[in-house]
Amino acid sequence: MPGLGTSLGRGGATTAQQDLRNADAILIMGSSMAENHPVGFQWVIEARERGATVIHVDPRFNRTSAMADLWVPLRAGSDIVFLGGMVRYALEEGKVFRDYVARYTNAPMLLGDELRDTEELDGLFSGWEEGQRRYDPASWGYRAAPASDAGGGSPGDEPDKGGHGKERGGEAEDASNPERDETMQHPRCVYQVLRRHFARYTPEMVERACGVPRESFLRVAKAFCAASGPERTGAICYAVGWTQHSVGVQIIRTAAILQLLLGNVGRPGGGILALRGHASIQGSTDIPTLYDILPGYLSMPLFERESETLAGYVGKHRTESGWWHNFDKYIVSLLKAWYGDGATAGNELGFGFLPRVDGDHSHQGYWLEMAAGKLEGLFVIGQNPAVGGPNARLERKALARLKWLVVRDLVEVETASFWYDSPEVERGELRPAEIATEVFLLPAAGHAEKDGTFTNTQRLLQWHEKAVEPPGDCTSETWFVYHLGRRLKERVRRSRRRRDQPLLALTWDYPLHGPRREPVVEEIAKEIHGRRLPGEGESDGSELVGGFTDLAADGSTACGCWIYSGLFAGGVNRPRQRQSRDALGHGWGFAWPADRRILYNRCSARPDGKPWSERKKLVWWDATEKKWTGLDVPDFALGKPPDYRPPPGAKGDDAIAGDQPFTMHPDGVGWIWVASGLKDGPLPTHYEPLESPVANPLYGQQVNPAAHAKEGPDNAYARALDPRYPHVLTTYRLTEHHTAGGMSRTLSHLAELQPELFAEISPELAAELGIRNGEFVTITNPRGMVEARALVTPRMKTLVVDGRPVHQVGLPYHWGQRGLVRGDVVNDLVALSQEPNVRIMEAKALVCAVAPGRRPRGKDLLRQLQTEQARADELRPDQE
């Protein structure tokens, strides 16, 4: 989420699905919303029926394109060129919403003279250290602003660190007002730097790099840029079609820049809607089961000097100005929630208990450790990497190196059965009798069999009630984790060892109920919401806080996740509320933060506090009441007047002026330019996918320099322009199935609707290869080989990229060896690669070869694969 986080301040969708209804134009790109979020798509249809222009830019003409007014196919992996072209169009054709841009973004800020742009360095920014293959962002800062604050080591360049924690990204900025040029004419101001940076993203370049006819591109640019200004707004919807690229974060950045230039953030019918694919994927980042952050986007302490002590750690992450000035309150309250009385002034409130991150501990990072036999045990809970993981073949084989594996799911997924029915067993690569891994497969409870909250794609927490007891031995994760923790705490009850102190101190006294002694989920929710703890002398009776503004840094409050604080305000279970009062759904569930449904909604009013227009009003300043009011909970200090100017030395939110809507940022404005917080540059730049059939038409730099290819024998790549893999391969989901299929391939009512793996192929390619519709084809690349039914369809277009025809092949990835319907694992073709900021794999733009007929079986396939990989190795350029 750093794409949105660094640009706007928070790593979440800025708007609500219902609000799409108010848009005048909707750009859906990197998503097939109609296919993967059909019920949310009703709001797009409603907007369309009310006259909005719906635009879909996608390699395939899919169910979303079928409902759109405009559809443009582009080559998978060329998104930044297309969006960059739109940015350039907005800048050069005078489509920019100047009043908004000049006041609400950092476009007027001046940048340092030492900065060098990709224009000058053929695709690299200044600060690139070829040796360490990373950027030093020192030269990216505003003029007259220190490169970083007291914390030292500027963030964004720490190899060990992931990107989720840097939602604020602003460590490198403080409140010392940088030089500005309100006219945005100064050659070194962000606005002018931006113009020069995107100067070469012309319609002609879009045509050349994306394979989009320039007229079609211009139609799209014109239509979307028209949805701008006081009377009109446009929204952008994206999903993993943008994120699963080696430049994923920067694609989203480009969209954020476009929306800021058009004045579409924080206004009704505007914003950027990140469409997420799992019931609580937003929640699992807010309360992260991730390695690089703690609940509420607080960075995990790294194995480094600053993070030795709480003071050093806070000093590093706390900003002088902006909301993150409260950083200390949130980390301390979290420590109190976890370690309770064990967190004392004496032990830095238990800060020393927290483990330090000393490497890439992301999914892909530790899976490679696993493959190397360095891991002993693994818990897999509600995920199916044997089918859904990048380079699934490598991931399956790695499982055999574990001492033990615990899988919890509704059905026996391929991850649990890898040791006896994986393709590797069929190929003789793995033999059950030689696999030492102990496997525990535990049945899980379903959503209607337990209480709890999901956080949906628009940051909305909704409670689901337990209807029935789970069958047999099925249990909730709450039950599993609680009772596992109880057993482990037993063992350290009397331990004095340092390593056991965190476990000993861990607060684990949840009230239990029911036949299985299940923890009361509402109690956990209250812990997340936060309590004011009884002070010295006070008899206990700890009470719930009102919200995150009540949290303190002195250990007098405990809060499990500050951004969720408020979900139990007034002792009421807000996520459980079911009385929707208005279009934005207030009264139904709870949206973080503070039940704001549209973020940065201060932007919906002019700098003077009045709505930009009657048609697009949302939140405004009530001069008589002296407070912000409107149709949503203002995302702004309620009593702060529009003309407020921070006094010298003001800190935190007080340092944010009354016309600065992006309060999470130290400078209170939206960031077109991200001075630090990103590992691959302050502005988006087009790089080719790690595997591409064309040379980067814009720069000599072929791929994202900061990306990690994790190249190896089992993770081989086709080098650029490899003639043996001339086609672009992209993977996706279908409406009828869910991700790796554990929740759909097993259901007859879904399985029958899409019973077999198919490859969508253009008639031209089919003709070239003599493939007939419905026949089997084999898709190959250096990592794998899958067979699928050919679905020959004119919905797949052959594009002309850089003067040559490029065929694109589409593969949905839902099938595996188990379930009612089975098929090859498409993710065997996906490389285990990492985007630099969030370490996501590149699954949407790959290369492949296609041949008629079925793939070889068993050992023959293995032999074939090895030759493919040997070929790839010997052909790999020495630059690797």
Place this chain on the structure above:
Amino acid sequence: MRRRPDADSEERLDELRRQGAALGAGGGVLPEAGVRPAGAPMPVASAATGYYGRPLLKEPTWTWEVPLYFFVGGAAGAAAVVGAAARVVGAGDELERDARWVAALGGALSAPLLISDLGRPERFLNMLRVWKPQSPMSVGAWTLTAFGSSAAAAAFAELLGRRGVAPVRLVGDAAGLLAAATGLVMTTYTGVLVGATAIPAWNRSVAVLPVHFAASSLGAAVSLLELLGHDHPALNRLGIAAALVEVATGAVHELDADPAHAPLKQGTSGALVRAGGVLSGPLPLLLRLAGRRRAAAVAALAGSLLTRYGWVAAGHASAREPAVPLQLEAPATGARAKRDPVGR
């Protein structure tokens, strides 16, 4: 990671550039030319093909028993009529007796045939749940009930009648007349039953079918009696009449150019129908004129049976072809069995 294209891929790139140019690139997208090129056939849904050539109608679900029943029930009905006629005219007791027995046995055989065809045989009584004149099947169910019992009664009376108990003979005659009356329906209603459906090959023949089936039934009935050893000239006259009608109905179909009737002339169904037609029309006619009554009888029986199977087969073929009900220009290409145009 900086990748510099090496020599051979540069060549490849140039070659591809040439291809691109050759393809008249510039528009960014290849021309629509090769949308359905040879080698990449795709199923098509259009006004010309219908929905991927899929059938619109469902095929009949009747199993082998039903056409057999059409034959048996029809013959039995006709036999009852012949028997009654013989009785009325007083043309011979044995003939009347055997006719009654043929009718009774046919009626008795009909019910089990129909029941075993049901998806839920145990529910056969539901056939008498309601009276629906608008449903030929309902009419048939009630008719068969009446016919079966009256024919049986008539035959049974025949048995007792030998001992010359007067009232029994009276009841027997009444039953015989009732059997004859319902027998008339038995021989004809199946034509309406088949004709009044959504199957084009059937419903376009609805005006012919009852006559066709009646003649076929009569031919079968007299043939049976003849094979039982009766040589009453009336039987031969009826045989000739039946054959004449069959020649006529056959001609009607052969001369008809309606595409809906293709199944009557093409494929397996066409062969069956035509064979049935020849065996029950021209052939017995010639044989009878040549005085070969027994041979004619055998032919007519076989023809009558084949005819029924032929018509049911034609119904299947007709239901598979969407061109007629959808009024497509030409027969839909690639109409295949449900949900398998891939051709596996």
Place this chain on the structure above:
Amino acid sequence: MWKLLRDWPLLRQLREGGDGTGPEAMSRRTRELQPKTAGAQVARSVCPYCAVGCGQLVYHRDGALLAIEGDPESPISRGRLCPKGAASHQLLTHAGRLTTVKYRGPFATSWQEIPLEEAMDRIADRVWESRERTFEEERGGRRLMQCRGIAHLGGATLDNEENYLLKKLFTGGLGITRVSNQARI
């Protein structure tokens, strides 16, 4: 017998008329037909598939699930569901659902079923042993406090409360840093 006769639609036809296609032809079952959810209890829930967050009404009676439908009052979904959401009753009730604990020992070639509590004890043992072997309190005199040998994957399909407990125990309690899930950008 008499009852049977009285229910005979033919007689009803004779009494009331009708051509055998109307009420006179309806069976007792049809005349007493009710939706299967009549009188059931309802729990308010949320669809477990994608992140749209459609409201669901879960109908249940005597501890058994009857049906799952959209919640018309939801301001997001307005009672509508996609095919997956519509199938979520089957998701919880289909025959292939796992309801017992399966265990596979080292080098074993088949599953065996074991009691839940026993599985929990064994898992606790494994965690403890691996943590004992791979826990590093310090490195180079600097605090690490990390359990290197255990990893976790999953969370995007779980409840917030479940993710909270997972993170709290694994990272806060056991020192496991290798924690990851489907969520990325």
Place this chain on the structure above:
Amino acid sequence: MTTTGFLTDSTLCIGCKACEVACKEWNVVPADGFLFTGTSYDNTGALGASTWRHVKFVEATPTVGEGGNSPALLSWQFSSDVCKHCEEAGCLEACPTGAIVRTEFGGVFIQPDVCNGCGYCVVGCPFGVVEKRPDDGRAFKCTFCYDRQLAGLQPACAKACPTQSILFGELDALRDRAEQRVTELHGRGMSDAVLWDARGTSVGGTHAMFIVRGDPRAYNLPPAPEVPTVYQRDGWRSAAYAAGGLLVAALGAFLLGGRDGGGR
């Protein structure tokens, strides 16, 4: 009781198949086989004993720059099919057992506890909707969610439909709405939008209407469906002639004299 109906508007359909699944879930309809068809995204094929809602995928050739909502051309149309619930219903008239009845809502309902699987309704349906389920023996089709309607609920498919492509309501109101919608679409330049409603035919109108773009025949919607009962007139007349002829022939044949010398 008001008579109700479906209006299925393919210009709003996103082809998600929620209607197919919602129907199967509510009515506990078994799976219909797991065969890949190769005809676009439609692997269900057709309505049948185990498919009471069926989404059709009609593929044309999209043009770059134009989405499916472009009035200029057809690209990829989706349309959810269902039993038409005819005013003059072939299956209803054909059923000999009274298993098929007309409900107070105007729907055509097969009583599963009465049907004995004679199969006559199967050939009586001009839309190929009714089918016998082999392993069960009885005929099945859309029930119009009679049980739900009795309780004032709308049918499962209509309730689930994410984009209100399937509208359920009072029949006449729906008809007006359909005509308005078509006019509106024409106003938007979609001159190929048509309302399929068999009112002009012997079927006498249906309780399921469809708005589609292009020729309805591409969706297997017949231009002139006929209820088979229309053939009965000719049928019975011909039967009467045949019976009369048979009778006359029989009597005549004997009246012409001769005697049966046969008998064993």
